Amino acid sequence: MRATKKKPTIPGLLTLMTCIAQAGAQSATTAALTEPATNAVAELPPMFVTATRSEQDPFTLPYSVSEVSTVDLEHQMPRTMPEALREQPSIMLQKTGHGQSSPYLRGFTGFRTLMLIDGIRLNNSTYRDGPNQYWSTIDVYSLDRLEVVRGPSSVLYGSDAVGGTVNAISKGRRDYGQGFDWNGSALYRFSSAEDSHTTRPELSAQYDEKLGIHVGGSFKSFGELRGGSDVGRQPMTGYDEYDFDAKAEYFLAPNSRLVYGHQTVRMEDAWRTHSTIYGVLWEGTTRGSDLRRAFDQDRDLDYLQYHVEALEGFVEEVHFSLSRHYQGEAEDRVRSTGWREYQTVDVDTLGVSLQLESPSPVGRWVYGAEYYRDWVDSSYRAYDADGNLAAVRVQGPVADDATYDLVGVFVEDQLPLANERLMLTFGGRYNFAQVDANKIRDPSTGDTFSLEESWDEIIGSGRALFNVDTEQHLAIFGGASQGFRAPNLSDLTRWDADWGLEIPSPDVQPETFLSLEAGARVQYERFQAEAVYFHTLFDDMIVRVPTGEMSGSIPIVTKENSGEGYVHGVELSGSVKVHRDWTLWANYTWMRGELDREDLGGVTITEPVSRLMPATVNSGIRWRHPKGRVWTEFSATFAEEQDRLAANDKLDTQRIPVGGTPSYGVCHLRVGWNPSSSASVIAAVENLTNEDYRIHGSGVNEPGRNFVLSARVQF
Numbered sequence: 001m002r003a004t005k006k007k008p009t010i011p012g013l014l015t016l017m018t019c020i021a022q023a024g025a026q027s028a029t030t031a032a033l034t035e036p037a038t039n040a041v042a043e044l045p046p047m048f049v050t051a052t053r054s055e056q057d058p059f060t061l062p063y064s065v066s067e068v069s070t071v072d073l074e075h076q077m078p079r080t081m082p083e084a085l086r087e088q089p090s091i092m093l094q095k096t097g098h099g100q101s102s103p104y105l106r107g108f109t110g111f112r113t114l115m116l117i118d119g120i121r122l123n124n125s126t127y128r129d130g131p132n133q134y135w136s137t138i139d140v141y142s143l144d145r146l147e148v149v150r151g152p153s154s155v156l157y158g159s160d161a162v163g164g165t166v167n168a169i170s171k172g173r174r175d176y177g178q179g180f181d182w183n184g185s186a187l188y189r190f191s192s193a194e195d196s197h198t199t200r201p202e203l204s205a206q207y208d209e210k211l212g213i214h215v216g217g218s219f220k221s222f223g224e225l226r227g228g229s230d231v232g233r234q235p236m237t238g239y240d241e242y243d244f245d246a247k248a249e250y251f252l253a254p255n256s257r258l259v260y261g262h263q264t265v266r267m268e269d270a271w272r273t274h275s276t277i278y279g280v281l282w283e284g285t286t287r288g289s290d291l292r293r294a295f296d297q298d299r300d301l302d303y304l305q306y307h308v309e310a311l312e313g314f315v316e317e318v319h320f321s322l323s324r325h326y327q328g329e330a331e332d333r334v335r336s337t338g339w340r341e342y343q344t345v346d347v348d349t350l351g352v353s354l355q356l357e358s359p360s361p362v363g364r365w366v367y368g369a370e371y372y373r374d375w376v377d378s379s380y381r382a383y384d385a386d387g388n389l390a391a392v393r394v395q396g397p398v399a400d401d402a403t404y405d406l407v408g409v410f411v412e413d414q415l416p417l418a419n420e421r422l423m424l425t426f427g428g429r430y431n432f433a434q435v436d437a438n439k440i441r442d443p444s445t446g447d448t449f450s451l452e453e454s455w456d457e458i459i460g461s462g463r464a465l466f467n468v469d470t471e472q473h474l475a476i477f478g479g480a481s482q483g484f485r486a487p488n489l490s491d492l493t494r495w496d497a498d499w500g501l502e503i504p505s506p507d508v509q510p511e512t513f514l515s516l517e518a519g520a521r522v523q524y525e526r527f528q529a530e531a532v533y534f535h536t537l538f539d540d541m542i543v544r545v546p547t548g549e550m551s552g553s554i555p556i557v558t559k560e561n562s563g564e565g566y567v568h569g570v571e572l573s574g575s576v577k578v579h580r581d582w583t584l585w586a587n588y589t590w591m592r593g594e595l596d597r598e599d600l601g602g603v604t605i606t607e608p609v610s611r612l613m614p615a616t617v618n619s620g621i622r623w624r625h626p627k628g629r630v631w632t633e634f635s636a637t638f639a640e641e642q643d644r645l646a647a648n649d650k651l652d653t654q655r656i657p658v659g660g661t662p663s664y665g666v667c668h669l670r671v672g673w674n675p676s677s678s679a680s681v682i683a684a685v686e687n688l689t690n691e692d693y694r695i696h697g698s699g700v701n702e703p704g705r706n707f708v709l710s711a712r713v714q715f
Helices: 013-021 029-033 070-076 491-492 647-651
Strands: 064-068 089-099 101-105 114-117 143-149 166-169 181-191 197-207 212-221 239-252 258-270 292-308 319-333 338-359 363-383 389-395 401-416 423-440 449-468 474-485 513-522 526-549 554-579 582-598 604-608 617-625 630-639 664-675 679-686 708-715
Touching: 013 389, 064 070, 064 526, 070 143, 070 617, 070 664, 070 679, 401 491, 423 491, 449 491, 513 554, 526 582
Parallel strands: 114 166
Antiparallel strands: 064 143, 089 101, 143 166, 181 197, 181 708, 197 212, 212 239, 239 258, 258 292, 292 319, 319 338, 338 363, 363 389, 363 401, 401 423, 423 449, 449 474, 474 513, 513 526, 526 554, 554 582, 582 604, 582 617, 617 630, 630 664, 664 679, 679 708
16 A cells, blocks of 8 residues: 655754854855954955856855865864865765765765765765765865755756755865975874874975975874763774875966866774674664675875866856876675685776857756766675685675766856846756676676676756846846765675675666756855755656565665656855944755655555654854954754655664654853964863764764864965
């Protein structure tokens, strides 16, 4: 029998907090408007690139966007890049392990969200549909800012950009002048809840307004994480990380430049403890039986970009990018029997993109093409309890000796009407994806087979923004955007055992999405606010289904295009400057979603979308000294209980307590001091009440009472 769908209602418990959010703040975007810059950074009016691939004022964008600014990154002192997003609307930071965080954007994660680094895809064809660890391989201390676009942006960025897109903008040389000049800085961060130590030196130099160079390295040692008053230390949660980054910019002319960028990340021995005997027992969760389950992550990025602006003629701007991206992972897993499995995935990605911009009588056109090719090697070997080689498979977690191609051709037009008070934005994209996998294990015979398949799709987007008044104080916006995701190697060829043995599914087809969005934003000198409603429909979603067969005691699952449903929600955010030196901010998120899928007997079941973000409020009050030497902020997060569970959520008792994840409320206090123009100190007490809590779907609890200290010296 088909379940009856209930009409969504906003939880009454949070209604009062919603009112606060409406008078509160869009925490990341507006913080930069009300917070003075540090002495080392000149604050500029916020401009946004990611939503339209063209630099624009966020107020004029027909999308729901926000920014984590340079000042936000310094004041929040996030441990990892995903944690820099923790106060953003509609983002939930699931953490399978202490070194592995997978943000959910508007209900989606894994390969249904897109991560960019300076406009270059982090995503590759081996990413899983569930939570994964890859966003944590971006060093947060190498970043200048983060731009967040909520909802599908597949027209501009292609496959995976369904729940949202985040673009990490890396640091570079800021100041240029005549002759040669250089400067540097040193950062130290300490956190008591994990006994962690982070150090980062940076050097920056320029020559004659022609050449700028910025180099930095981060060295991180994380001890075992301590939870709240009852959980205490969580064993085997520590790990080490080493990062290096460099950027060089050479100005061929005042309006054109070449940019070379490099990033190296090495993460060592980051455990997923929930499936091991070291898992935390909390509120009825269970622990696994593995004796060890640790990951090493390597990532190297090199790119060369050419940017030229203010050209005369039909083409006004040209942006070209050539990149090589390597991502490697190695899992070392010891089962309860002593059977040791070692599997690796290595992906080399070549990326090429060209973007052009042209003004015309019928709007401003942004158009271009991009191409990405993955070369994938994947291996598996196992040893018995005596250390003897016991098994070698023809593939690891995904097909071995495989390539995957993504091609996209896109165009978008921004057409101003009604004296530029109305802006219409129309776009389209042709997508082509192709897989060529040579070594896949046949689940029936164990033999090797190959797969060659391709898909293509044309998708579109139409949006509008209307300035209600000529002063740009009030704007309403909305529209519809299609999303597209081609099956990747993880969908087609995955062979991996977690709480089920997943076998290859070579017949799955692309997923399609349609997101409808409507919102309004207000902007005054002392007050900013935004309210958005979104509704994302999906069809032919690729979901895991049981085959009815078993591998020992483990059920065998495969994938098929049988998911249909929706996710919808409300986002409210804002800030108000109640006094010259005092600012209140808040944001509120509420969402619901349902998925129709077929069970083993072919009967359609309607259930909640898995691991959906509970209703959540982030809020705070910030004070700064008139001269900017001292500032302080008190902030709080309240999350409702999440007891709307899918069938897989109920089975995942190592991460989700029986009956759902309990509600929680935590508060933090931060204080900053700039004793001189070349030094700054920030101290914080996080989780003041030492509460034990867990973000929904996570495998570890969040830190208990945590004393954080950071100091930066510039020279």
